[in-house]
Amino acid sequence: MAQFYSANRRVATQQTLNVTCHDLDGFGQGVARHQGKTIFIPGLLPGEQAEVRITEDQRQFSRGRVTKRLNDSPQRVTPRCPHYGVCGGCQQQHISQQLQQRSKAATLRSLLTRETGAAIGDVVSVGADAYGYRRRARLGLEYRQKSRALAMGYRQARSSDVVDITRCPILAGGLEQLLAPLKELLAGLRAVKRLGHVELVMADNGPLVVLRHLDALAGEDRQRLLDFASRRRVMMWLAAGGDSLECLWGEPPVYQIDDLRLQFSPRDFIQVNDEVNRRMVALALEWLEPGADERVLDLFCGMGNFTLPLAKRCGQVIGVEGVAALVANGQYNAQQNLLSNVTFFHDNLEEDVAAKSWADRGFDKILLDPARAGALGVMSHIAAWSPRRIVYVSCNPTTLARDSKVLMASGYVPARVAMLDMFPHSGHLESMTLFLKDSGVCAK
Incomplete structure (x- = not known):
């Protein structure tokens, strides 16, 4: 909804425009112009025409959302992720890698x-x-009391809510394959309501999981985690709080660069x-x-x-x-x-x-x-x-x-x-x- 102002009162008026996108900004938003003013439009690509609803109107620029796209750019591609558009992890899967x-x-x-x-x-x-590249990710864990189910995923776009994901095509293959069995494991823990997040790392010597838990884990939960790690050959680390880290199963992770072997801690910064x-x-x-x-x-x-x-x-x-x-x-x-x-x-x-x-x-x-x-x-x-x-x-x-x-x-x-x-x-x-x-x- 565009906002128009007068000296005496604030007037809110809806405005719909027909525009042609001519560029992308640094965040992948479409850029159009109307009567000399720049309009930023998520999801629109150069060369595409669309009906656009103005959602924010400032002196120097406006923001809008597409209500109807009238044609498709050759650079528009079909996103591989079933959660794209809801999950906040990616914003440009509809854009070809070359154009990005x-x-x-x-x-x-x-x-x-x-x-x-x-x-x-x-x-x-x-x-x-552009896919299967991400060797490190942090996924939120949210127990939903109403459905009595655990959600595991990234935060929703423009929200703190967790999007319960089943796939993540940008993850390294070994990590994406862990998503379903890992969620099933965590959902079955006695401590399921007191879990914080899970970090996934694909090291050169195998996949690694860091589980952040808010309370001490019961012996039964620890055994389930240990069995999962040893069966699937996944390095399993526990983070109870602060900087504490406990290796439940596995060895220190490593990666190689320039024929050198670098050992690192699960929380150390490495390029994604x-x-x-x-x-x-x-x-x-x-x-x-x-x-x-x-x-x-x-x-x-x-x-x-x-x-x-x-x-x-x-x-x-x-x-x-x-x-x-x-x-x-x-x-x-x-x-x-x-x-x-x-x-x-x-x-x-x-x-x-x-x-x-x-x-x-x-x-x-x-x-x-x-x-x-x-x-x-x-x-x-x-x-x-x-x-x-x-x-x-x-x-x-x-x-x-x-x-x-x-x-x-x-x-x-x-x-x-x-x-x-x-x-x-x-x-x-x-x-x-x-x-x-x-x-x-x-x-x-």
Whole structure:
């Protein structure tokens, strides 16, 4: 319902328009124009015409919903998920993967150009199969007293309600196959009314389940979980509260990157999309060009996703991370992979790091992979260290643009940009940018 205002009273009037979609925004919403005003319309694709009901009318833009689509774009595809449109996990399964990637790359290029004023060239798209890619997921558990049934799934779009799912085509196959038997198991526990959520992880050495339970589990429930885990070869971990984790059955999970074997805790951050992560690491190494006699710094390094592959190629690598558990895992994985030229440090990179022991001299090259808040606290130090190459991996293009300005003010230019399609069918936009010190030097 569009809202129209006067000085004396508020008037609500319904308005229906016929519009033609001409673009997608960064979240996959259709973009149309009517009488000079932009209208954002979920579910509409470029080239499609539709009758649209205005649901929100602001001074600069409006929002609408499709009441009748008049034609179909060639880029419209049939979603594979039976829960699509209700479940809030995906927003773009009706869009072909090619159009999703083009739209995200165009959005990234437009935002960086607008915010930094830099001449951004072609944006490389790094993607993989749009289905069966997700190796980590958290599913809500909700016991419904009225039906006396357990619901297990993602949150509903624009709601906190759990959508009871039977399938999830974006999950790695081994995890999707667990959905039905796992729900049946949990529904039969005595503690079914006091379960919080379940986390699924597909490690390279098998599937893993972390069950969050609110009360201590009875011996009967523990035995059922143990029997399920051993029968199906599923690593089973229990989380009673806080940071506590108990391995009920199985071994520590691992994943491989660049022929390295990395062990991690079930709650450690790992990239959700295994194949895109592999391609991202390979591209970062190509862009950074680490040399055997060089000193490389990896900031926000986690447990060594980039750090350890770098250590195979250069003289010395310093990894800095703000989460102590990840630092410990990084050190352990370096030892297990016989890499003696890498050192991990636990430091808060939002604070002044100038006096830190690892920052006592310059670095030849730097890689950083911050969280959504970006890396503003350390950008001036990076510029002062004056490395020849910087690779910035970002999960938020807005903070990437902000931080890029600091580097550009010190003479760096964005030489290459890649859109990393880490989360197909969603509006998440990840990217990687190569910065070079000399504007006259082109990347190889």
